[in-house]
Amino acid sequence: MAARLGQGHCLNTGVVSTINKSTQQQNQMSNRPRVGLLGASGETGSSILNGLIEDAGFDIVAFVRPQSIFKPANLRIEQKGVQVRVLDLKAPENTVVAALEDIEILISAIGPREQLSQIPLVIAAKKAGIKRFVPCAFAPVLPVGVHRSRDEKEEVFNLIKRLHIPYTIIDVGWWYQFTLPRLTSGKIDYALTVPLQGIPGDGNVQTALTDVRDVGKYVSRAIRDERTLNTMVFAYGETWTLNGIYDVLERLSGEKVSREYTTAAQYEQQIAEADINLNRDPQDVDARSQKVLAQYYLSWGIRGENTPEFARYLGYLDGKKLYPDVKLHTFEGYIHELLIGKGKGVYKS
Amino acid sequence: MAARLGQGHCLNTGVVSTINKSTQQQNQMSNRPRVGLLGASGETGSSILNGLIEDAGFDIVAFVRPQSIFKPANLRIEQKGVQVRVLDLKAPENTVVAALEDIEILISAIGPREQLSQIPLVIAAKKAGIKRFVPCAFAPVLPVGVHRSRDEKEEVFNLIKRLHIPYTIIDVGWWYQFTLPRLTSGKIDYALTVPLQGIPGDGNVQTALTDVRDVGKYVSRAIRDERTLNTMVFAYGETWTLNGIYDVLERLSGEKVSREYTTAAQYEQQIAEADINLNRDPQDVDARSQKVLAQYYLSWGIRGENTPEFARYLGYLDGKKLYPDVKLHTFEGYIHELLIGKGKGVYKS
Numbered sequence: 089m090a091a092r093l094g095q096g097h098c099l100n101t102g103v104v105s106t107i108n109k110s111t112q113q114q115n116q117m118s119n120r121p122r123v124g125l126l127g128a129s130g131e132t133g134s135s136i137l138n139g140l141i142e143d144a145g146f147d148i149v150a151f152v153r154p155q156s157i158f159k160p161a162n163l164r165i166e167q168k169g170v171q172v173r174v175l176d177l178k179a180p181e182n183t184v185v186a187a188l189e190d191i192e193i194l195i196s197a198i199g200p201r202e203q204l205s206q207i208p209l210v211i212a213a214k215k216a217g218i219k220r221f222v223p224c225a226f227a228p229v230l231p232v233g234v235h236r237s238r239d240e241k242e243e244v245f246n247l248i249k250r251l252h253i254p255y256t257i258i259d260v261g262w263w264y265q266f267t268l269p270r271l272t273s274g275k276i277d278y279a280l281t282v283p284l285q286g287i288p289g290d291g292n293v294q295t296a297l298t299d300v301r302d303v304g305k306y307v308s309r310a311i312r313d314e315r316t317l318n319t320m321v322f323a324y325g326e327t328w329t330l331n332g333i334y335d336v337l338e339r340l341s342g343e344k345v346s347r348e349y350t351t352a353a354q355y356e357q358q359i360a361e362a363d364i365n366l367n368r369d370p371q372d373v374d375a376r377s378q379k380v381l382a383q384y385y386l387s388w389g390i391r392g393e394n395t396p397e398f399a400r401y402l403g404y405l406d407g408k409k410l411y412p413d414v415k416l417h418t419f420e421g422y423i424h425e426l427l428i429g430k431g432k433g434v435y436k437s
Numbered sequence: 438m439a440a441r442l443g444q445g446h447c448l449n450t451g452v453v454s455t456i457n458k459s460t461q462q463q464n465q466m467s468n469r470p471r472v473g474l475l476g477a478s479g480e481t482g483s484s485i486l487n488g489l490i491e492d493a494g495f496d497i498v499a500f501v502r503p504q505s506i507f508k509p510a511n512l513r514i515e516q517k518g519v520q521v522r523v524l525d526l527k528a529p530e531n532t533v534v535a536a537l538e539d540i541e542i543l544i545s546a547i548g549p550r551e552q553l554s555q556i557p558l559v560i561a562a563k564k565a566g567i568k569r570f571v572p573c574a575f576a577p578v579l580p581v582g583v584h585r586s587r588d589e590k591e592e593v594f595n596l597i598k599r600l601h602i603p604y605t606i607i608d609v610g611w612w613y614q615f616t617l618p619r620l621t622s623g624k625i626d627y628a629l630t631v632p633l634q635g636i637p638g639d640g641n642v643q644t645a646l647t648d649v650r651d652v653g654k655y656v657s658r659a660i661r662d663e664r665t666l667n668t669m670v671f672a673y674g675e676t677w678t679l680n681g682i683y684d685v686l687e688r689l690s691g692e693k694v695s696r697e698y699t700t701a702a703q704y705e706q707q708i709a710e711a712d713i714n715l716n717r718d719p720q721d722v723d724a725r726s727q728k729v730l731a732q733y734y735l736s737w738g739i740r741g742e743n744t745p746e747f748a749r750y751l752g753y754l755d756g757k758k759l760y761p762d763v764k765l766h767t768f769e770g771y772i773h774e775l776l777i778g779k780g781k782g783v784y785k786s
Contacts, residue, residue, distance in 0.1 A: 232595040246581040249751060252740075318750045391601075401667045402598060403752055 121219075121312065122147040122190055126175070126209070127197035129161035131300055131434045132226045132260075136197055139304020141168060145312070149191060151175035177205050181215070184208060188216035193311050195222040201376065203240035210244060214251040220311060221248055225257045226303060228384060228394035229296070229322060229402065235383045236376075256316045259404065260303050261296035261324035261394055262384070264422045265434045267333060271343050279431035282381075284330075286350040288389020291331035295388040296324035296395055299417035300434060309411045316410070322399035323407030325416045330389065333419070340423050352390050358382040470568075470661065471496040471539055475524070475558070476546035478510035480649055480783045481575045481609075485546055488653020490517060494661070498540060500524035526554050530561060537565035542660050544571040550725070552589035559593060563600040570597055571660060574606045575652060577733060577743035578645070578671060578751060584732045585725075605665045608753065609652050610645035610673035610743055611733070613771045614783045616682060620692050628780035631730075633679075635699035637738020640680035644737040645673035645744055648766035649783060658760045665759070671748035672756030674765045679738065682768070689772050701739050707731040 123140055127133035128150040140146050148170045152162045157174055166172045175187045188194065194213055196206055206223060213221050223244050230238040248255050269284040270277055277283075306323035310316045334345050359382045365375035388394035396406055407414075425431045472489055476482035477499040489495050497519045501511045506523055515521045524536045537543065543562055545555055555572060562570050572593050579587040597604050618633040619626055626632075655672035659665045683694050708731045714724035737743035745755055756763075774780045 231598040233599055249580040250582055252742075252747070252750065254750075319752065393601075398601070401601065401603075403668065 120145055120147050121192040122149060123193045123195060123311065124149045124151055124173075124188065124191035125195045125197065126151045127199065127224075128152070128165055128170070129156070129159065130197055130199060132303055133197035135300050135302070135304040136195060136307045137165065137168075137170065137304065138301070139306070139308040141170070142305075143308040146193075146308070147171075149173050151187070153177075177208050181208065181212060184212035185215045188212055188218060191216065191218060193220045193222070194218045195307065195311070196224045197226060198224050200237050200380070201373075203237065203244060206244045207247060210247050210251065210253065214253050219254060220317065221253050221255045222258060222307070222311060223248060223255065225259045225320075227259055228262050228388050229259055229399045229404065230387055230393060231402065234387055234393075235380070237380055254317055256310055256318070257320040258307060258310055258407075259320065259322050259399070260300075260306070261298045261322070262388055263434065264297050264299045264325070264417070264419055267297055267328075267419075268337065268423070268426070269334070269345060271337075271341055271345065273341075273343055275341070275343075276426040276431065278429075279426050279433040281433040281435050286348040287330040287334070288350055288355070288385040289352065291334070291347065291349060292329050293389055293392040294327045294329055294395050295392070296322070296327050296399075297419060298323070298325040299419075299422055302414075302416045305414050305416070306407050306411065309414060310407070313410065316405060320399075320402070320404040321407050321410065322396060322404040323411075324396065326419050327395060328419060336420060337423055340420070341427055350385065350389075352386060355382040355386045355390070469494055469496050470541045471498060472542045472544060472660065473498045473500055473522075473537060473540035474544045474546065475500045476548065476573075477501070477514055477519075478505070478508065479546060479548060481652055482546035484649050484651070484653040485544060485656045486514065486517075486519065486653065487650075488655070488657040490519070491654075492657040495542075495657070496520075498522050500536070502526075526557050530557065530564070533557060533561035534564045537561055537567060540565065540567060542569045542571070543567045544656065544660070545573045546575060547573050549586050549729070550722075552586065552593060555593045556596060559596050559600065559602065563602050568603060569660060569666065570602050570604045571607060571656070572597060572604065574608045574669075576608055577611050577737050578608055578748045578753065579736055579742060580751065583736055583742075584729070586729055603666055605659055605667070606669040607656060607659055607756075608669065608671050608748070609649075609655070610647045610671070611737055612783070613646050613648045613674070613766070613768055616646055616677075616768075617686065617772070617775070618683070618694055620686075620690055620694065622690075622692055624690070624692075625775040625780065627778075628775050628782040630782040630784050635697040636679045636683070637699055637704070637734040638701065640683070640696065640698060641678050642738055642741040643676045643678055643744050644741070645671070645676050645748075646768060647672070647674040648768075648771055651763075651765045654763050654765070655756050655760065658763060659756070662759065665754060669748075669751070669753040670756050670759065671745060671753040672760075673745070675768050676744060677768060685769060686772055689769070690776055699734065699738075701735060704731040704735045704739075 123146045125133060125136060125148065128137045137150065140148050150165050150170050150172050152172055152174060154174050154176050156162055162172055173187060177184065196209060203224060225241055232239060232242050245257060266282050267284060268276065268280060270280060302325060310321050334347055338345050359379050362375040362379035365372045400406065472495045474482060474485060474497065477486045486499065489497050499514050499519050499521050501521055501523060503523050503525050505511055511521055522536060526533065545558060547555065552573060574590055581588060581591050594606060615631050616633060617625065617629060619629060651674055659670050683696055687694050708728050711724040711728035714721045749755065
């Protein structure tokens, strides 16, 4: 079915055809910039999609892989009035270019293990004349050479620059949704996909945190802002220390939370162990996650790299200063949501 | 002799001892920032040294290799009232740190084939608490992944950032001194160390040119400017096309200059040939020069990357906008100098 639809054609079958038609009419009638989004069913991507929809200033095309076109998540996207279009990054170059040709702004929010699959996308984006490419970043601030995922992203950024493509790189800090430890009562377990296992270092290092639901609000502002063209933006919510977070969690929950501290040496050990497994099997997902997490904790929890100050040092613009009026979730509010049972874990369908 | 002097001790023998003493007294008495400079006897380094001396706002320490301490060039540096200090980058870390301990601003202008020798320098600079590190850049604007020398420099930049060292990266475009072709009369051969061999591409691509003698004027301004802390600066003289340069050379010399155009494919061929030789012998200096030059011509002469616009795209501040009052040599003036026999070739002692 996906093959019949072909690359670059919008889904146009059964129940969703009316919606598509009205979207197309709308697109033809409006002067709103057309934004293409990869990864719209993921956590970052769906936040971006919601941000773009709420903004109401864009025509939106969600690019999906041929094999995912009938996934419930993508059908739900189409039901929101978004055009869903097949894009196979492994297709011949001309096919990928054709799928992008009416897109002005291209946003990639693909999975952490797929960063290098963006390489044909970048080449096609150049040929399609994309006016602004937002490659996949959406992570904590990191220098080059300390984190495997970031280094893969950097390869993509460098290709963009070699091809002289207009770009905006947006990083978002560490998610609220990955920052809390379990409570002894088990009360917030339902919303903790990756509970914090121990406090990095002494717990007194500042780190910038963002509610993943707020990512899209920033993105929808940044992509039409001349100030953010050809630069990096650090779009975050609040800065906290882990000890500060434990304090507020204890205060709001009324529970004592035991504080286990993890040293740099322990993280290095985890990385060394992961490397042994990755040498054996480069596709070992658990080993890769272990390494990636340990590298993150070392960076933001111990070396203190995920801060507005270090972002500025690396050349980022400060999202909070660019968009002081964006309404963001507070971290205390997020904890409160979880405690009253209204939270939602990430990566849970 | 060098061994006896040791690392981090200033030269204090014979004729130069008086100068040293007075330099030391001066240093102790002044509140001028102390600037350390590596490579002061090279082309870029001597321009920087002259810029710092003319500025009169700095205490200057020229770092020289143990084996070079008695070279005439370094003795001439000392005769200018500059403190000359031995620094062996292969010495134990503590020794390198000790040599840097009283330095506030550290500038590296080492040779193109020595970029990675800066790695121990960066590590020592961190330990010595250097307040601003200006690593070796001083070249045309280039993205990552198209030029061997730039990529080696980028490794150094990334290490600086991993160590969170305050920095300023200064690039300067293509030198006037490398831009002119020979005249049939041979009149300007005396000053052309590397005459231009053919015009890259169609000769209509803009490129930013700088008189190497002007580099130091920019550097002395940039290193005490808060605006340039933790960023890149593009400090250039004038932008020209090669056809424009040939026109003015013909007009000023009264000679017809034949225009040979070199295509991208020809440069790619030169690079492929160089790679064959470099695979055979990685130390092959001619092959490396051939590759480096061809990569430069492709970048600035055909892809048009050495421009103020592309520099801005990559995140550079514009030196001409930062320092509009800096008095620079004009390219026409430079040609005139050569025609009246008052020019001077680079890399000629």
